[in-house]
Amino acid sequence: MIKVDAAFIERVTSDPEFNATACMNCGVCTAVCPMEIELLPRKLFRYAMLGLKDKVLEHTESVYQCLLCKMCEANCGADVHIADNVRCLRGYISKEIFGL
Numbered sequence: 001m002i003k004v005d006a007a008f009i010e011r012v013t014s015d016p017e018f019n020a021t022a023c024m025n026c027g028v029c030t031a032v033c034p035m036e037i038e039l040l041p042r043k044l045f046r047y048a049m050l051g052l053k054d055k056v057l058e059h060t061e062s063v064y065q066c067l068l069c070k071m072c073e074a075n076c077g078a079d080v081h082i083a084d085n086v087r088c089l090r091g092y093i094s095k096e097i098f099g100l
C-alpha cells in the first residue's frame with residue numbers, strides 16, 4: 001500500500017535548498033549522468049514532493065550513488081538545483097533513518 005507522509009513533505013520541501021518543483025521530467029539529467037542513475041533527480045524528487053517516503057527509502061542507494069558532479073544540473077533547462085536536492089535527501093536519510 002502506498003502511504004503519503006505529510007511530515008516528510010513538510011520536512012523536505014521546507015528546506016530552502018530543495019527546489020524540484022520546476023522539473024519538467026524531460027530526462028536530460030538521466031541521459032548525461034555518468035553514474036547512469038535512472039531515478040535521480042526526476043522520480044526521487046517527485047516522490048519526495050508527494051510525501052512517498054517509503055518510495056524514497058527503497059532507493060536510498062541511488063541517493064548515495066550520486067557523485068554530486070552537477071553534470072545533470074548544468075544541462076537542466078528548469079534550473080533545478082539537483083545536487084542541493086540530493087544533499088537535502090541525504091540529510092533527511094542520515095538523520096531520520098541512520099540517526100546520524
Ligand code: SF4
Nearest residue numbers: 023024026027029076
Ligand atoms: S533535466 Fe531538469 S527538468 Fe529535466 S528531468 Fe532533469 S531535473 Fe527535471
Ligand code: SF4
Nearest residue numbers: 033066067069070072
Ligand atoms: S550530480 Fe548525481 S545525478 Fe547528477 S549527473 Fe552527477 S552523479 Fe548523476
